[in-house]
Amino acid sequence: MKSIIGLFLVLAVLVIVPAVDLAFAAGDEPGEYLDRRVIIWNLFFRMMTIAFVVGAVVSGTIIWQVWRFRESHPKAKPTPYEGTDW
């Protein structure tokens, strides 16, 4: 079962990548006048937004996991200094 899923994943990538390439690639027909500054900087800012969001989500998940693990440890009990009211 797993190998079949793997095979289909590989096949899907092999089909999807050329299909997307075909759909998005610049063809022979003439292009439009455009301001490359706008296109390139917009792409840059969008990529930065995505990068920071992914960074926050990934690091947040790791921090949450580590915190959960730490708190679940039997020895993770408040010290007398911190108080024993728990």
Next chain:
Amino acid sequence: MVKLSGHSNWPEWIYVGVVIALMCWVGAEAWEAERLVEHVPADVEIIKVVGQQWFWTFEHEDGTKEIGELHVEAGKAYKFEIHSTDVIHSFNIHDYVVLMDAVPGRVNTVWFAPDQPGTHDIQCREYCGLIHYNMRGTLIVEEPTH
């Protein structure tokens, strides 16, 4: 499938799905930007750019040659065919986000369409020797003639 962990793992699959979706989105955005930027208009004017230690020369379609200065008109599209006679340079007009390497034995192209009259810096962006820092030029965008 046998569950070894003994707990539900559906959040992990959501996590994986979100990451894959984000990557697809990023790829599509980049692809689209590249397609737009590489699509050259039909009436583009070709300018031959030659980089050499340590200055830029330009040749227009009508044979006009310029050294260190490039005169273009606002509202027109220009395609640079970038050559190098010695080492690798990089042709950069920072204000218009034009950046393309000049590699000996190759012709690299990049196009842009200046929209407003003005003066902009041209600078080599690949370290090419002693006077690389001063391998500069000026882009002068003039009012359209018609």
